[in-house]
């Protein structure tokens with residue numbers, strides 16, 4: 188790393204001298220360029236000064252206050268859905284290339300895991316009458332929430348930075364010029380950071396916290412009675428910590444969240460067991476013929492998917508720069524990333540509706556085969572959360588462990604089993620691994636995705652299941668009208684997932700409910716059939732085009 192940092196620093200100023208379009212911001216923001224601090228806020232050495240500007244606790248005189256009852260919107264009659272344009276304020280989106288203002292096509296819904304989350308309809312999963320509201324006559328007694336961080340900058344080494352680098356390289360060769368739709372590219376700068384939550388991303392997790400307080404605030408009475416506060420968990424990457432903090436800030440308020448919840452941060456690093464980052468220990472997760480078959484099939488699909496747009500764009504540049512299919516993905520990702528980081532992106536205007544559909548399909552392929560039913564290691568990686576959820580359902584510590592850490596998962600301090608609300612933050616790949624491990628096959632209806640790009644039968648959509656701030660909820664309910672009265676169901680981004688097709692013993696129920704004991708039995712069987720050691724460490728070959736139910740072929 189150090190070496191390439193130096194190489195870049197020597198190299199970029201040459202480009203600067205030649206064109207003037209590559210600014211200090213490019214150098215600073217390049218993941219290769221180290222940590223220049225030119226316009227990074229806050230300036231080094233600064234901090235708020237509480238002795239000059241004392242806090243509320245010092246100033247006093249807060250006025251009269253009174254807290255109200257805990258909300259329980261989940262048992263109300265109207266649900267706060269996050270639909271279509273909602274949930275993306277204050278981002279702005281242009282129409283795709285070739286469409287006018289009357290177009291209803293919403294580009295942000297075709298960005299795979301880079302889409303902001305939106306509410307899904309239970310009807311899409313064949314439960315037309317189900318609502319995420321607690322069914323009439325039932326009470327919710329426990330929820331387990333698994334949620335993803337909000338919008339972030341690109342991960343290190345992702346396509347956008349490579350695209351920027353390619354432009355810098357081309358600039359260095361000289362003669363580079365842009366015309367027509369691309370004129371602005373001559374003065375464009377790469378301004379994205381890496382890995383961190385963006386301001387919009389923070390708002391997503393904050394709002395998720397607010398929403399869950401409104402829906403389930405009354406479950407806090409459980410802690411009040413016990414005289415204790417909850418443990419919410421996350422991982423150690425900066426964005427994961429900030430995700431849990433923003434969620435807690437929304438849920439408990441600022442600054443109350445500092446005192447009303449214990450946020451547990453579990454290390455994510457190669458070799459460390461952690462349900463939120465199982466790929467760090469599941470060796471096959473990164474093998475081309477096992478855990479990452481989705482990445483290769485998606486790249487292959489992209490080679491031919493953007494022909495006409497690439498031809499159009501290449502006709503508007505001269506000077507030896509030729510945009511490739513990889514650049515099409517790079518620019519589409521810049522569209523997504525610049526929008527969620529900066530609020531708007533000119534790159535979005537370059538692509539047609541069909542391009543966005545193909546971009547989504549690129550992600551559909553990638554996720555279906557890397558972390559969904561088409562992956563031989565998805566269930567194994569989701570098994571850790573499966574074990575943890577089950578432990579909390581049954582109040583029995585997991586044994587034996589699959590990628591769990593004894594220090595954390597066998598301890599009533601770090602892994603309490605008696606909470607009414609659990610909230611775990613994680614990554615999108617892990618959310619999908621978990622849905623696969625839970626055998627929620629209604630989410631994966633239809634034949635395995637066509638590796639060659641026939642989208643006519645595809646109903647799997649990455650932007651629905653793994654967007655920024657995606658969330659999976661298990662509701663435990665008490666329903667006097669049901670027999671037995673202890674019921675349970677699963678909800679993904681507000682859509683109730685039907686269980687009767689994949690949970691033997693669960694009847695067809697219009698609310699997606701099934702007996703708690705039956706669900707627990709099915710999950711135990713599922714846990715037993717997922718062979719963590721073989722799937723993660725075995726020597727086998729998997730291929731795209733097969734629904735493996737997330738497990739390795741034997």
Ligand SMILES: *[C@@H]1O[C@H](CO)[C@@H](O)[C@H](O)[C@H]1NC(C)=O
Nearest residue numbers: 348349350351352353354356
């Ligand atoms: C840019 O040029 C450098 C030095 O020649 C090369 O190592 C690198 O691969 C190029 N990067 C891209 C994205 O073209």
Ligand SMILES: *[C@@H]1O[C@H](CO)[C@@H](O)[C@H](O)[C@H]1NC(C)=O
Nearest residue numbers: 409410413415599603605606
């Ligand atoms: C859970 O159990 C622990 C240890 O027995 C106890 O201290 C705590 O108050 C309990 N929490 C709740 C919410 O019941």
Ligand SMILES: *[C@@H]1O[C@H](CO)[C@@H](O)[C@H](O)[C@H]1NC(C)=O
Nearest residue numbers: 454458459460461592593594
């Ligand atoms: C388990 O957690 C402890 C405490 O953080 C850590 O020191 C240890 O390396 C972890 N072990 C594994 C195998 O994850």
Ligand SMILES: *[C@@H]1O[C@H](CO)[C@@H](O)[C@H](O)[C@H]1NC(C)=O
Nearest residue numbers: 457458468469470471723724
């Ligand atoms: C998994 O990979 C790690 C790191 O390369 C290695 O130390 C470990 O032995 C591997 N585990 C198995 C079971 O192959």
Ligand SMILES: *[C@@H]1O[C@H](CO)[C@@H](O)[C@H](O)[C@H]1NC(C)=O
Nearest residue numbers: 489490491492493494495640
């Ligand atoms: C795109 O171009 C390639 C190479 O010229 C060609 O083989 C392929 O059929 C084209 N794909 C489409 C969808 O037009």
Ligand SMILES: *[C@@H]1O[C@H](CO)[C@@H](O)[C@H](O)[C@H]1NC(C)=O
Nearest residue numbers: 360361362363505506507508
């Ligand atoms: C730049 O333009 C000059 C003069 O037209 C030409 O000789 C040279 O080959 C061009 N360089 C590239 C990289 O296109």
Ligand SMILES: *[C@@H]1O[C@H](CO)[C@@H](O)[C@H](O)[C@H]1NC(C)=O
Nearest residue numbers: 460588589590591592593594
């Ligand atoms: C980590 O997970 C492996 C695989 O399930 C297990 O064998 C090992 O005991 C775990 N280590 C710790 C410290 O929990």
Ligand SMILES: *[C@@H]1O[C@H](CO)[C@@H](O)[C@H](O)[C@H]1NC(C)=O
Nearest residue numbers: 584585586587588593597598
């Ligand atoms: C968890 O703790 C119990 C009781 O201390 C112990 O019997 C059991 O072996 C532990 N489980 C694991 C997997 O370490």
Ligand SMILES: *[C@@H]1O[C@H](CO)[C@@H](O)[C@H](O)[C@H]1NC(C)=O
Nearest residue numbers: 328329409412413605606607
């Ligand atoms: C809180 O809820 C959990 C899960 O339903 C339960 O195990 C625990 O006993 C409850 N604690 C109190 C004090 O009601």
Ligand SMILES: *[C@@H]1O[C@H](CO)[C@@H](O)[C@H](O)[C@H]1NC(C)=O
Nearest residue numbers: 626628688689691709712713
């Ligand atoms: C998982 O779902 C499939 C149907 O999609 C079903 O055939 C299978 O029995 C289920 N597995 C378990 C462990 O229940």
Ligand SMILES: *[C@@H]1O[C@H](CO)[C@@H](O)[C@H](O)[C@H]1NC(C)=O
Nearest residue numbers: 474476724725726727728729
């Ligand atoms: C894995 O299996 C293949 C095919 O049977 C074999 O050629 C290869 O040597 C094996 N690799 C390892 C590491 O055992």
